[in-house]
Amino acid sequence: MLLDAQTLARLKGVKLRARAVMEGVLSGLHKSPHQGQSVEFAEHKEYAPGDELRHLDWKAYGKFDKYYVKRFEHETNLRSVMVVDASSSMGYTSGALTKLDVATTLAGALCYLLVRQQDAAGLALLTGGKWKDVPPRASAGHLNVLLDTLDATVPGGGTDLGSAADHLAEVLPRRSSVIVLSDLLDEKQDALKRVLALRQRKNDVSLFHVVDPAELTFPFDDPTLFLDMEGEGRIEVNPREIKESYLEEFHAFLAQVKAACAEADVDYELVRTDERLDDVLLRYLARRGRRG
Amino acid sequence: MTFGNPWMLLGALGAFIPLLVHLFDRRRPRPHPFGPMAFVLRSQKRTASRLKLKRLLLYVLRTLILLAIPFALAKPELGSEANAAQVVKGPAATAIILDASLSMRWSDGTALFERGRDEARDALKDLLPEEPATVLVCTASPAAPPPPGFDRARLRALVDEAKPTYGGADLSRCMDLAARALEENPMPGKRLVVVSDMAASAFRLEAPPPTVKGPTGAPVKPEVVLRDVASGRDALGNHAIVDLKVEPALQAGPRAFQFTFTVRNFGTEAAKDLEAAVRVGETTLAKGFVDVPAGGTTQKALTVRFPQGGTVVGQVTLAPDALAEDDRRAFVLPVPRALKALVVNGAPHATRYRDEAFFVDAALTAPGSPVEVAVRDAEVGLGEDFSGYDLVLLLNVTAPSAEEAARLATFVENGGGLFISMGDRVNTEDYNQRLGAVLPRPLRVVRTSAERETDPEAETKAARLAQVKSEHVLFSPFTGRAEEGLIGARFYRYMLLEADNPANPGASQVLATYEDGAPAVAVMRKGKGRVALFTSTVDRDWSDFAIRTSFLPLMQRFAAYLTGSLEEREEVRVRVGEQVTLRPEGSQKVTAVRTPDGGDLPVKEQSDGSVVAGPVMEPGAYSVLGADGKMQPALSFAATLDPAESDLTRVPQDTLTAYFGEETVKASTGDADKPTVPLWTWLILAACVAFFLEGTLLRK
Structure with missing residues (x-):
């Protein structure tokens, strides 16, 4: 199945695109990165009234003549939240798909994957400067809700990843999986820092950095009036004159983001809007698999 | 600064194009919503100052390109402000005068004449299309140039074919001739372009400056453009051989000669250790060194002993300088060959000084004399075979027998020399009868002017030589004080001669007479x-002639003359530009005169038998060919340069300007020291560099 950007662009709606991507992924996938149903022993606790009697450790009672209760890390399935940046800048495209198209398609495909594994998947959409949450659930019916939400998303407003991170820190239980899909074009200096801080709360954080090829190569020749997609700013420049400097700045930014992610133990994936998304997901899942 | 095509300067207005484009070309940029605006802004801020500088540089470079091209097309030339203010305006009939004098051969790697040719070509090139022109190659005797015309190719060919001469150039005369030629053109403007090294010898500043007829018929001064091919040089250094004397050096041998160079340094720096040499062909016969102070003159003498007699053609040389032509001088030297003389002593005496042959023998065998003498008494001497001798001297011999006289006559007919002196024993009748065929004039009787033994006033009464033909080669050295030794001799007796020789009427020549008119020396x-x-x-x-100082040289000259060793043309001195008169002797004929480079001089025979050749156009040795086509060494001669042409002193620019009139000297170009590359090539180069830099900047 052809899953290049041009082909995907012809598929209307996130549902179709996400399914197409997911099928491509499944055909190449050998092992799911998410175990689900994972129940891991964490510690013993002296029994107190109200504790589950089924968790009493009778062997420990035999040894120590005291009642101890087994405690576990998670007692439920994996909870994942797709944080999709739907700010105005995500609406940019120099080719077939906007950055938002790519982000929602990736998010949809991941939702497919998670629900298929009976993990809970949710959404946190930042659009028009407001948050729109879809709490994580593992039911198959919930998948339609997720995909419909993604399909209905239109770019708008500014980027505020920092506040998104703070919001998630409040609502998400610890050890959730947070997958951020954004172009990271946030004017606030500490936005990335606050996103990466989710990792410190024992969350599993992945970052899909979506960029357009034009942003990577700056292929403009004629004098151009650049308009800020998230504000009123505008500037008239001869692109050839600043190309070298722009590329230097932008690639330094990419390197900086990548280094920060590595330091915070956050999975970083640079996604070009013109590349095959199933490749992106396979690459991502394979890395996850290696990490165990 | 002057411009060949000033209207091209209008193109310089194009330099405003970059400014106008900058001001008015506000093309609407394509709007483009873009996400990473922060990076665009930062990049723009980072590069703003550099871009500003780049734009400024681009503006400057583009302006420079657009300025340089029209300026280059306008053919600019650099000059002083004064000259720039005097640039000729308006068309004018033009005469270009190219100095072709010897001084234009001066070279510091490039001959001045070559520069002059370039200047003349440039002058032709600079003419406006509507300006007629003519060219005059100026020599010492210039011909009138053709009237000004528009055949530029012919004029260029004239310049290309021009060659420098070895003589002077009369620029004043040339300017007059050129001015006359200009008068034949109706155009009101007249211009003289003088291409010269401005050597003082070429100008006659005492003569009035050239004029042409003005529109009203009154003389007006033409414009004068001085193109100085030696501009920037105060003086042109030069040393030269200005004189050469070749004299016998008897003390060194019979065929030794002393070459005395006179070397003059016309420069402002002393010349040291200049090599001076005497050469024949490739052989250096003598060499020395000479120092000449600045502006001074020095003589250097070199002695050369020639191994054998004959005519020697060679040259004396000086270490060559920038004008090498005057550092050598050719010579044609008759070197006496060894002579054998038979002295027939008619009155031998046991006492040597009373012997008839004593003084003659002493004179002919003096040191340096090429004569080998055999003295015999009359009986033995007249019996000898005369063909073994070059010269026979009959000294107070009674008279040869008929047979001896016949042999003597044959000897003379075949080219021998016969000298006859008188004395008591001479029998006049026998002489006249037997030797009449070879006697210049028949003998008459002995005349006694004073009785030395009896008359106490004999010395005052004695005859003296009165008329001596000093123009004859025999007596030519006896002029001035040397003549006193000749006319101081006293003659107490002498033989009177007949008025003419009936056997050879008009053949004899009396070269010296006594006071009474009686012949003393007759030749035939x-x-x-x-x-x-x-x-x-x-x-x-x-x-008492035998004890006079003049006796010895005269006897030696008798010996040389009678044997043909003393040529009458030895004093021939010819300067370049002059004609030479050759006087062939006897049956000699002159059919051609060959120049040093192998050409022939024009030859014209005169009514008196002499031949006028020339004018001589180059220095060096000239050989003369006879009727049989063979060379006649005796008539060969050397032509020398005029020493005045070696003086390369230049006329100061101010002097020339004052001479021609400040209002007429319109421009002075042709600075030899300035780069010959025209300014426009530099402008084109600058435009190319600017174009390259502009392209490089654009790619950045």
């Missing part, structure tokens, strides 16, 4: 030989 050509008759004695019997 007979066949290929010569005969000299001395009417007194060559010892002290009839005169």
